Amino acid sequence: MTVADLFRAIKRHWILEIILFVVTVGAVAGFTFTATPMYSAQIQLMPKATASADASTAQSSSAAASSAAAQLANYIEVVQSDAVLQPTIDNLGLHETVPQLRKLVVAENVTGTTLLDITVTYPNAKDTTLILNEVAKQLNKQVSADASDMLTLTTVQKPVEPTLPSSPNIIANMAIGVVAALVVAVLGAFLRELADNNIHAQTDITNAVNAPILASIPKSFTVAGHVPAVIVKPRGHAAEEFRRLCTNLSFVENGNEDRPDNDHSNVIIVTSAVPGEGKTSVSVNLAAVYAEKGESVLLIDADARHPSVAKALGLNNAVGLVKLLAGDVDARTAVQRYWKPEMQVLPVEETSTSNVILGSNVMRDMVDQATRHYDHVIIDTAPIQVSNDASVFARSGGTMLLVVSQNVGQKKALRNTVRELKVAHVRIGGVAFNRVAHERSRKGNYYYYEESEVKNRRTKASTGDSSQNSASRNARRGRRTTADGR
Incomplete structure (x- = not known):
């Protein structure tokens, strides 16, 4: 099929294309407007040497500081561990299980730094910050419990209670929906033309x-x-x-x-x-x-x-x-x-x-x-x-x-x-x-x-x-x- 044939097919099957376009856009809109609004909040932490470290021992302080970067990968895993999430659920009285809450908590290292970003996405804006603070608290407990690290986590950026949902993104979803609808409409016309056995042109x-x-x-x-x-x-x-x-x-x-x-x-x-x-x-x-x-x-x-x-x-x-x-x-x-x-x-x-x-x-x-x-x-x-x-x-x-x-x-x-x-x-x-x-x-x-x-x-x-x-x-x-x- 040539490009000219494709354009003729698009012109010939315009009713089908309109139906496919409307159905696709409607499906995306239905999903977008019926989806549960989710709110996201973020806290930023940074490893720091503990005050109990021997200040007179420069070598110990230097070792603690240099180990911070190496420990970040471990901290990311600890954030989503049962040791952090289960106490969070218990202390806040959440209805989610650990696997369910694990999907809502994301930890990552800011590239090129020793900063640790923790993001929580939850259906309730107020609960989002509560969960985030509790996760950070439980993580710090786990870090402080390991005396060999001589590290603690300090808050660089406190979480702010979100006022607008992070998802669904109505504008982005509808834009994607329109593009997808156009693709579906053209593809539908193309397939209809291939399946059409009647002579039209x-x-x-x-x-x-x-x-x-x-x-x-x-x-x-x-x-x-x-x-x-x-x-x-x-x-x-x-x-x-x-x-x-x-x-x-x-x-x-x-x-x-x-x-x-x-x-x-x-x-x-x-x-x-x-x-x-x-x-x-x-x-x-x-x-x-x-x-x-x-x-x-x-x-x-x-x-x-x-x-x-x-x-x-x-x-x-x-x-x-x-x-x-x-x-x-x-x-x-x-x-x-x-x-x-x-x-x-x-x-x-x-x-x-x-x-x-x-x-x-x-x-x-x-x-x-x-x-x-x-x-x-x-x-x-x-x-x-x-x-x-x-x-x-x-x-x-x-x-x-x-x-x-x-x-x-x-x-x-x-x-x-x-x-x-x-x-x-x-x-x-x-x-x-x-x-x-x-x-x-x-x-x-x-x-x-x-x-x-x-x-x-x-x-x-x-x-x-x-x-x-x-x-x-x-x-x-x-x-x-x-x-x-x-």
């Missing part, structure tokens, strides 16, 4: 497919009755993207790596990795764009397991591809016209043996004839993860168009599809990124077209704007009309 496609993205079909393209965009919204964003797709397809290579030059250069095989990515919608709209340009096109529904073209266009698929290949009907009966004379549709009847029929010599001969009679032949095939029909057609030549839907397409399925096509020596000509939540800044001009149409419809609503209904009726006039000799 173009990079998800380009990371798996070595083919150009020819168009980005907007998600907002939803028209009742599935009427092609160029019919119902000829100036809309979707119509422009389908025209862009049509233009870009003329620049890509055919799908058979073993046969770069063949007579199927005008064949487009439309498929997807998994069902539900909108391949039929793309096929129908692509055919309508060719018809709009005045170029003849035959749209063949080759997904016999799940026929969709006839349903999308409101045509009857009682007679179609299966009966045509079986010789039960001729092309004039099976092929139907839609919208314009240039747009011919060959629906398919539902059958479970489609792979046998579609891979037959009769099917290949039919496609060969269609390529000679039409400017373009579009074959809507089953998803690759459902059937390899698309590979069969692509092996005979033509351009494979892979439809990938945002938030529906799956990364793993797409990788598997690319792998299967590579094994079959089939090249993906290009990708149509479908149902994309497009950005205004990138497609500003197209928004002008769409938004102006929306405003017009709202303005004319009271007078009965019938432009869309008229377009739909014009499209339906051609339904169920047989082909004119093609």
Whole structure:
């Protein structure tokens, strides 16, 4: 994952990040504000030669002074010994045990000196100084009891009763909590992105497919009755993207790596990795764009397991591809016209043996004839993860168009599809990124077209704007009309 991918993941999963941030900060705040306040006090002691030492014996005094530094390490251990802590508990009537009190008492040597700092941290401010003084008293008893040391401990700095708790440190804790929350939020977005199998951005496609993205079909393209965009919204964003797709397809290579030059250069095989990515919608709209340009096109529904073209266009698929290949009907009966004379549709009847029929010599001969009679032949095939029909057609030549839907397409399925096509020596000509939540800044001009149409419809609503209904009726006039000799 690149830095750009990480930023996209952060942007995409912002809701999760906010939740993680709030939960983390809330947890830190809850711990901070519910924790028992602890108060700390400190006393500073210094070893000193005892008054009983023989003052006339300079050597003894010097020895006592020089041993002070060496004894500091022992004094630190004595501070936390039972000999000091147990009398402290008994004298003050504390409820803590020796091990519990030991955790609250810390002794350390001030670096470079013979000073001994003792710190006590306790829930009660007044008791903190009492415990500290008692610990110092008991320590001095232990030191004085050892006559060989000729030392005693004098107080250099007396303890001061604390007025504010030493912990929890609200400011420090909340600062750490905010930083930790940011880290958790970013990490959560990163892990969510790694676990997310859906395709969201173009990079998800380009990371798996070595083919150009020819168009980005907007998600907002939803028209009742599935009427092609160029019919119902000829100036809309979707119509422009389908025209862009049509233009870009003329620049890509055919799908058979073993046969770069063949007579199927005008064949487009439309498929997807998994069902539900909108391949039929793309096929129908692509055919309508060719018809709009005045170029003849035959749209063949080759997904016999799940026929969709006839349903999308409101045509009857009682007679179609299966009966045509079986010789039960001729092309004039099976092929139907839609919208314009240039747009011919060959629906398919539902059958479970489609792979046998579609891979037959009769099917290949039919496609060969269609390529000679039409400017373009579009074959809507089953998803690759459902059937390899698309590979069969692509092996005979033509351009494979892979439809990938945002938030529906799956990364793993797409990788598997690319792998299967590579094994079959089939090249993906290009990708149509479908149902994309497009950005205004990138497609500003197209928004002008769409938004102006929306405003017009709202303005004319009271007078009965019938432009869309008229377009739909014009499209339906051609339904169920047989082909004119093609």
